[in-house]
Amino acid sequence: MALADLNQSLTKRAAFTQVNSQNRARTISQTIVRAICFCCAMFSIIATASIFFILFSESLPFFQKVSVVEFFTGREWTMMGAQQKFGVLPLLVGTLLITIGSGIVSIPLGLFVGIYLSEYAPSKVRKVLKPILELLAGVPSVVFGYFALSLVTPALRGGTSWIGEILPTLNPLLPEFRPANAAAGAIVVGFMTLPLVCSLCEDALTAVPKSLREAAYGLGCTKAEVIAKIVIPSALSGIIASFILALSRAVGETMAVTIAAGATPQLTFNPGNEVMTMTAQIVNVSKGDVSRGDMRYQSIFAIGLTLFLITFALNILAQRFVRKMGRTGS
Amino acid sequence: MSSPAFLSPSASTIKRRRKNFIFQSICTFAALLAVSILFILVGKVVMDGMGRVSPKFITSMPSQMFPGKAGILSPLLGSIFVMLLTVLFVVPVGVAAAIYLEEFTAQKTRLVRFIQVNISNLAGVPSIVFGMLGLTVFVVIMGLGKSVLTGALTMSILVLPMVILVTQEALKAVPKHYREASLALGTTQWQTIRRAVLPSALPGILTGIILAASRAIGETAPLIVVGAVGLVTFLPDSLDDRYTVLPLQILDWIGQPRAEFRTAAAAAILVLMALLIILNSAAIIIRARAQKKV
Numbered sequence: 231m232a233l234a235d236l237n238q239s240l241t242k243r244a245a246f247t248q249v250n251s252q253n254r255a256r257t258i259s260q261t262i263v264r265a266i267c268f269c270c271a272m273f274s275i276i277a278t279a280s281i282f283f284i285l286f287s288e289s290l291p292f293f294q295k296v297s298v299v300e301f302f303t304g305r306e307w308t309m310m311g312a313q314q315k316f317g318v319l320p321l322l323v324g325t326l327l328i329t330i331g332s333g334i335v336s337i338p339l340g341l342f343v344g345i346y347l348s349e350y351a352p353s354k355v356r357k358v359l360k361p362i363l364e365l366l367a368g369v370p371s372v373v374f375g376y377f378a379l380s381l382v383t384p385a386l387r388g389g390t391s392w393i394g395e396i397l398p399t400l401n402p403l404l405p406e407f408r409p410a411n412a413a414a415g416a417i418v419v420g421f422m423t424l425p426l427v428c429s430l431c432e433d434a435l436t437a438v439p440k441s442l443r444e445a446a447y448g449l450g451c452t453k454a455e456v457i458a459k460i461v462i463p464s465a466l467s468g469i470i471a472s473f474i475l476a477l478s479r480a481v482g483e484t485m486a487v488t489i490a491a492g493a494t495p496q497l498t499f500n501p502g503n504e505v506m507t508m509t510a511q512i513v514n515v516s517k518g519d520v521s522r523g524d525m526r527y528q529s530i531f532a533i534g535l536t537l538f539l540i541t542f543a544l545n546i547l548a549q550r551f552v553r554k555m556g557r558t559g560s
Numbered sequence: 561m562s563s564p565a566f567l568s569p570s571a572s573t574i575k576r577r578r579k580n581f582i583f584q585s586i587c588t589f590a591a592l593l594a595v596s597i598l599f600i601l602v603g604k605v606v607m608d609g610m611g612r613v614s615p616k617f618i619t620s621m622p623s624q625m626f627p628g629k630a631g632i633l634s635p636l637l638g639s640i641f642v643m644l645l646t647v648l649f650v651v652p653v654g655v656a657a658a659i660y661l662e663e664f665t666a667q668k669t670r671l672v673r674f675i676q677v678n679i680s681n682l683a684g685v686p687s688i689v690f691g692m693l694g695l696t697v698f699v700v701i702m703g704l705g706k707s708v709l710t711g712a713l714t715m716s717i718l719v720l721p722m723v724i725l726v727t728q729e730a731l732k733a734v735p736k737h738y739r740e741a742s743l744a745l746g747t748t749q750w751q752t753i754r755r756a757v758l759p760s761a762l763p764g765i766l767t768g769i770i771l772a773a774s775r776a777i778g779e780t781a782p783l784i785v786v787g788a789v790g791l792v793t794f795l796p797d798s799l800d801d802r803y804t805v806l807p808l809q810i811l812d813w814i815g816q817p818r819a820e821f822r823t824a825a826a827a828a829i830l831v832l833m834a835l836l837i838i839l840n841s842a843a844i845i846i847r848a849r850a851q852k853k854v
Contacts, residue, residue, distance in 0.1 A: 260750045267660035270653045274679050274724065277717055281689060284696045342590030350587055359591060361844065366598045368836055370778030372807040373605070373829050376814055380822070381604050421597050428594065452576050454583035475684070482686025484781035485807070489814055509688050509781065516691070516785045522700060534692045538685065545684040549677070 285535040292316075292528035301532060307495040307511070309526050316529055318536060320495040324412070324505035325537075328487055331416020331501065332423055332480040337473050339420075340427025344469075347428065348435035349457055360429075367425035374422055375489025378414040382490070386413055405502030408492070413501035415491030419483050423476040430475065434468025434555065435461055471551035478544035482537065484509040508533045605833065609826025617827055621793045622809055627820030632828050634792045635809035638708070639777050639835075642805055645712030646719065646776040651769055653716075654723030661724070662731040663753050683721035690718040691785025699786060706787025707800040714786050718779065719772040726771065730764025731757065763850030770843040774836050780807040806832045 293301070296316045304317015343363075347356055390404045407413065438461050446456045462469065484507075492504030493514055506514075512530045520527045569577070620631030657679075665672045694714030698704045704713075734757050742752040758765075783805055791812060792804040806828060813825035 256748045256751070260748045263750045264660070264664050267656040267664055270656035271660040271675050273653055274657065274682055274720065275675060277693070277720070278678050278682055278685075280697065281685065281693050284693055285689070288692075288696060339590050339594060342587045343594045346587035346591040350584060351591070359595065362595050362598055365837075365840065366594070368774055368778070368840060369598075369601065370780070370807055370832060370836070372778075372780055372810050372814075373601070373833070376810065376825060376829060377601050377604065379814065380608065380826075381600070421601075424594060424597070452580040454580040455576070457583070478684060482688065484686070484688045485811065489811065509686065512688055512692070513781060513784050516695075516787075531692060534689055538689050541684060541686055542681070545681055549680070 281538065285531055285538055288531035289528065289535050292525070292532045295525065296532075305497050307506075309515075309529075314525060316525075316532075318508070318533065320497045321506055321508045321511050321533065322536070323497055323499070324491065324495065325481055325507040325509070327412045327499065327501065327505055328416045328419055328483070328491060328507055329477055329480040331413060332419035332483075333473070333477055335417055335420025336423045336427050336476050336480075340424050340472070340476070341431050341469065343424075343428040344431025344435060344472075345457060345462075347432040349453070349461070363425040363428055366421070369422075371422065371483065371485035372489070374418040374486040377421075378418040378486065378490030379409070382414040382417050383407055383409065383411060386411070405500055407502040408504050410490060410492030410504050411502050412491050412498075412505045415487045415505075415507075416501070418486050418490055419480045422483065422486065423479050426479060427472050427476045430472030431465075431469050434465040434472065437468065437555070438464045465555070467551040467555040471548040471555070474544050474548040474551065478541045478548065481544070482509065482541050484513060488513050508537050512537075602833070605826050605829050608823060609828075609830045612823050612827035613830055617824075618831065622791060622804075622812075623793070624791055624812075624816065627816075627818055627824055630813075630821075630824055632806065632809060632831060634795055635804045635806045635828070636831065637795055638788075638792070638803040639806040639832075641708055641803065642712050642715060642783070643773050643776045645708065645799075646715040647769060647773050649712060649716035650719055650723050650772060654720050654768075654772075655727050655765060657720075658724045658727035658731060659753060662728050663749065663757065679721045679724055683725065687718055687779055688781040688785060690714055691782030693717065694782060694786040705800055706789075706802060708803045709799040710786050711783050711788055711803065711805075714782050715776045715779065718782060719775050722775065723768055723772050726768025727761075727765050730761040730768065733764060734760050763846050766846050767843045770839050770846075774839045777805075777832070777835060777839075778807065780805070780811065783808065806835075 301316060301318050303319065304315060305319050306315040306317050307320050308315045347359065351359060386407045390407065394401045394404055405413070442460055442464060443456050446460045451459070487507045488510040491507060491510065493506055493510060494504040495506040495511065496503065498505060512533055515526050515530045518526075617631045618636065619633055620629060621633055622635060623630040661672060661675065691714060694710060694717070698710040698713050699706060704710045738756045738760060739752055742756040743749070747755070787802075788808055789802055789804055791809075792802060794801075810825050810828045810832070813821040813828065816822075
């Protein structure tokens with residue numbers, strides 16, 4: 231009897247310790263996996279830190295030869311010949327022209343499409359429209375470059391000559407479009423950023439509570455009045471965030487503007503002229519084989535740093551607006 | 561038979577109704593315009609390039625001399641090579657990071673919030689800046705050369721934020737009771753994640769991976785910075801070979817003065833778009849199937 235008892239308790243204990251060791255193995259693997267996942271999450275911070283560090287440290291040799299003031303106020307960028315000049319203003323203005331021009335296309339159009347999607351579209355139409363916009367967002371940048379060269383620029387030329395024929399008095403005002411021009415670049419970048427504006431505006435508008443709309447309808451407003459006076463003002467910070475993000479995307483856009491807007495850095499505000507953006511300049515230098523000690527190699531890091539700081543500031547600003555919406559909305 | 565005066569709308573009401581109609585028309589017109597952009601774009605490329613696409617176009621090497629004979633074999637394989645390697649590198653890291661952020665952090669500590677903000681910031685960094693990161697880290701510091709490996713590693717960092725964000729969304733969508741039921745059976749958290757959470761989040765994660773792959777095919781700028789070249793007439797057969805990709809070949813042909821190259825560029829764009837459409841429809845099918853299951 232006592233022996234059987236002992237025996238039973240021993241088996242129990244054996245089973246117990248077995249579970250325990252199994253448990254320990256499970257806990258260990260849990261800890262290991264958790265640690266691995268943590269490292270992967272930290273990887274994104276390392277990537278951001280490296281970007282900061284590399285852009286600063288690699289552009290340091292450049293700024294030792296060209297002062298920061300000279301870089302930001304110089305009106306000329308030439309790398310050919312003995313007289314190299316590194317004034318970033320022409321590139322900055324080129325980027326600005328493209329960005330503003332793209333905003334003129336994408337902001338109003340995107341807002342109206344966003345309103346249509348959230349307020350007017352029947353669910354069946356929305357189900358078709360949204361994948362189409364997603365597809366537009368997925369079209370590679372190079373393709374938009376081709377589109378600009380083969381369709382947008384000819385259309386711009388045709389359009390201006392047509393206006394010139396009908397209203398000859400306007401003729402001196404119309405820009406003459408070169409094969410590569412800022413306007414075509416701006417228009418295609420506007421098309422590229424359009425889906426972003428559409429979907430973010432739609433999200434912001436849909437988040438406006440139904441009760442607000444119903445209260446306005448109850449007061450006898452028409453649908454357009456409800457949208458313009460109630461829905462848009464309450465979604466305003468989200469809408470503004472979408473505009474800022476689209477502009478930030480346009481600043482960093484590279485291939486389409488390289489193809490469409492040209493490769494001549496010049497300080498111009500004429501949309502018919504060739505301009506070179508900061509990104510296009512980086513591509514231009516990278517295509518040639520330049521070594522690390524070369525001034526040209528170092529200059530792209532100075533441009534990259536400028537580009538990065540601009541987009542970073544815009545993104546932070548957009549996040550501010552998004553957070554504001556989170557607080558006031560709902 | 562006119563209706564009584566108090567029922568007929570006043571002048572101001574008529575004006576407001578007209579405004580309402582105009583506003584609705586503008587919004588509808590804008591939506592039509594946005595859709596037509598895509599159709600005009602695709603239509604133009606098809607018109608320009610369709611006649612040039614043939615099996616021979618896909619299986620012959622590119623050339624800067626003979627526009628009629630030039631093909632896209634090496635850039636197409638280069639693109640696929642870079643895409644596969646990118647997916648291979650980015651998926652484990654991206655999914656693990658998302659698992660950490662969604663599953664292993666019960667309370668959102670300051671560090672977790674910082675990582676989260678950092679990921680969305682990283683997603684907004686211009687693609688060309690990733691190229692400069694790759695140039696410095698992989699080419700200069702690690703000495704990997706201007707190879708396929710460098711290109712794929714650079715591309716992986718570029719698409720990493722996207723993979724993390726999409727995977728997080730997929731994990732968030734898994735109902736809480738799945739986890740609770742599994743944990744109640746005495747599993748560890750990792751067992752729950754592996755056996756209960758990941759399987760049901762899989763369609764969402766796959767969609768994210770496909771989106772990342774299509775981004776990797778379409779991006780060009782960072783690859784130019786890390787040294788992909790415009791014209792390559794051999795096939796990459798090891799990880800440290802020089803390479804070219806489809807968008808870069810298109811860029812090269814667009815820049816050529818002869819019109820036949822423009823046609824070849826349009827044809828190459830068609831192949832590129834077909835590749836993207838195949839990937840995207842796979843994503844849509846996966847999403848639809850997952851929705852049906854739920």
